[in-house]
Amino acid sequence: MRAEERVTTSGPLRVAVLGGTEVGKSALTVRYLTKRYIGEYRSDTDMLYRCVLQVDGAPQPVEIMDTSASCQAASHAHLQWAEAFVVVYAINNKQSYSQAANTLQELNERRPSASVLVLGNKSDLGHLREVEEVEARTLALNHSARFSELSTAESCEDVTDTLDSFLKEVKSQRGVATGNCSGNVSPKQRKMSVTRMLGSLIGRHSPPPQPITELIVLDKEERTKLVRSSRQI
DSSP states (O other): OOGGGOOOSSSOEEEEEEEOTTSSHHHHHHHHHHSOOOOOOOOSSEEEEEEEEEETTEEEEEEEEEOOTTOGGGHHHHHHHOSEEEEEEETTOHHHHHHHHHHHHHHHHHOTTSEEEEEEEOGGGGGGOOSOHHHHHHHHHHTTOEEEEOOTTTOHHHHHHHHHHHHHHHHHHHOSOOSOSTTOOOOOOEEEOHHHHHHHHHOTTSOOOOOOSEEEEEOHHHHHHHHHHHHTO
16 A cells, blocks of 8 residues: 555544635634634644544544645645545635545645545525536536535534534444554643634634534744654554
8 A cells, every 4th residue: 555545454444634714714613623613713834633533433633734725835734644534625616626536636736545525615605606516516426525515604503413423434444453553652742722712713702612522833943843743643
């Protein structure tokens, strides 16, 4: 198996959320993990969320990397680190869809065995639609990917159902877990509580979100270290 396709058979499920600027990657990730919707985020760095979720009826460690659109040079690192990918575009932004199509092509070439979900966000902006659902669904089908169209802003249930189902698929594709992740040496990372980070983004007077185990802010050097350590597993 090529280095780009190596994933762990035990330990946390690793999912990278990819997509262009302002398609709602951060909103989607936080909506799923906290059930809250926040419209504006910092977009100059990657955010790595570590948590334990109920996946297929059992507790499962999960790591979700909310990637920054400004970190184009890090795409190689993202592709090596994750075992599954959520590729997000906005239905009212044709350019974001084209970028998603390019990402799918790259995944098809470099990570053909990975689980992939194509997600059309902002379905509440149907009156501004630039990407037809049938077009995107066909694209996903051609790349053997799952597809969903939803509104992160309007429906927490749709986000939860879609990502719960996807994580269940990712877990099932691992098969019977073997080995362990004791060889994984975490790089030195800047850590802070999710409540503190989100509080700085949404204002001091908003009620705190539900707790998440850990949020790690990754700069370029730290992303590289993270990939190197994941290869040792």
